[in-house]
Amino acid sequence: MRKALLLFLSLMPGLAFAQAEALENPGTVSAVQDRAYRLNHELTLGIGVLPADAYYKGYFAGVGYTYHFSDSFAWQVGRGSYSYNVQTGLRSQLENDFGVAPTAAAFEDEVQWMVGSDVLWSPLYGKTAFLNRKVLHFEAFVIGGATIFKLNREGGFRPGANVGLGLRLFSSQNVSFRLDVTNNFLFAGARRIVNVPTIQLGTAFNFGATE
Template sequence: MRYALLILLLLTPGLVRAQAEALENPGAVSAIQERRFRMHHELMLGVGVLPANAYYKGLVGTVGYTYHFNDTFAWQVGRGTYSYNLQTSLRRQLERDFNTSPNAAAFQDQVQWMVGSDLIWSPLYGKMAFLNASVLHVEAFLLGGGTVVKLDRDGGFRPGINVGLGVRLFTGKTLSLRLDVTNNAVFTGPSRVIQVPQIQFGTAFNFGATE
């Protein structure tokens, strides 16, 4: 009995210290909330710009339809983009001062319109406070697919590969806002590829979704 009491007295400080540490650091506890907004059938209308070409800038309008399989994966079944092109001052100067032909090869890489289809992966979804007055529901996504591009060059069609990323802001069950930044690598010849970056802001209408 004496030995038992002695051992108990020796262990008591360690037990008290362990309990105190457990109270100070109870362990990591996390909870993941379900999405508030879900997508199903999405109709998107967008406007944007083709900013990269030195000889023209394209003002674009886009319409697209996306089917969402679940919260993570979707298929942008079809998208069509028309570009209204504005000549830059550099092109006008080349034509005026150096008698460059309007039919020069470099000038004929202007995009007239594009059609394509993409797969979309949305790995990130979250909510944040705006000025401690409202809660914003946001998701980020990656996309990739194929494109057919109509160029000024000889009136032909060219294949391309489209990749990009985007951010979606949910404003309600049936409406969200999208910002897409993409790039089409367009194959114009056996060993020639032109890059067509696009920045686009769109309004997406959601049908058949749950909240």
Template sequence: MRNALLLLSSLLLPGLAHAQAEALENPGTVSAVQERQYRMNHELTLGVGVLPADAFYKGVLGSVGYTYHFSDSFAWQVGRGSYSYNLKTSLREQLERDFDVAPTNAAFEEQVQWMVGSDLVWSPIYGKMAISNRSVVHFTGFLLGGATVMKLSRSDGFRPAVNLGVGVRVFTSRNVSFRLDVTNNTVFVGGTRLIQVPTFQLSTAFNFGATE
């Protein structure tokens, strides 16, 4: 009996010792979330964009805005303003030329001249990616929503709107980043009639007072 116990111990002890050593070397799976390398604080944006959707004109936008960032995830775009330089489409030119449609036709006059507004911004996504294993790009994805006042080209053309959109920001340094905003303003024209004004804007953002 004693010999049997000794034999069993000699077989089990090496295996137990090996298992303990592996447990010490690999105590378990550990996941770590890396801190953001770039943080925003006071943001000034200068951008250009387009109003692509209307069949009778296309707008070229020049924009400026200021955003205050409360944290990595939440910000308030305190103010934004855009001016639209509008160009006739070939469809409008054809209607005016071939069918004598007056340039003062109501369908032609609901053009955005400028807009101002304010939004709340939520940035739930932050990440980085390697490009050709030579450089690392840091980026964020965000959602925004707020209110807009638009000046349409008609004489009584001040109109309220609800603005919703998505965007992405790419950092180049602590102080400079580039952001792409894709938004849509639902404009209350009168009564129950609504028009949709989508925008695409690319902006350079200058960041002040943030840490890296």
């Protein structure tokens, strides 16, 4: 009996310490907050630029419709853009100083308009505080699809594969803003592939979804 009492008394400090530690650190609990905004039918109006060609810069206006199957998967059913092209100083110099004809082959790959369709995958959604005054909700997505280009040359229809990244900033349930940065691999024939990057900033109007 005395030995049992002594053993109990010797274990008391350890038990008390373990109990206090358990009270101070009851365990870690984590939770994933649901999205504040959901999308269904999306109409996008945007403006953008074709920045890469050395002989011209294209400034385009575009429209597109996207159907969202879920929070992470969507199909941009159709998109179309018309480009207003401006000659660069390099082209003007080649024409004026070196007599290069405006119909030279190097100048015949200007994009006049383009239409396409894409799949969107949105693996990232989050929110952040802006100046500790406003909570901003955003998502990032991956773009993959196909584009048909109309070039300024005669019969200049060319297919291309489109890949890129996008970022969406939500303003409300019905309005958000999109930044799409893509690169089109334009199949120009004779084993020739031309890169046509696009940068588009758009306003998206969302219908048919609830918070």
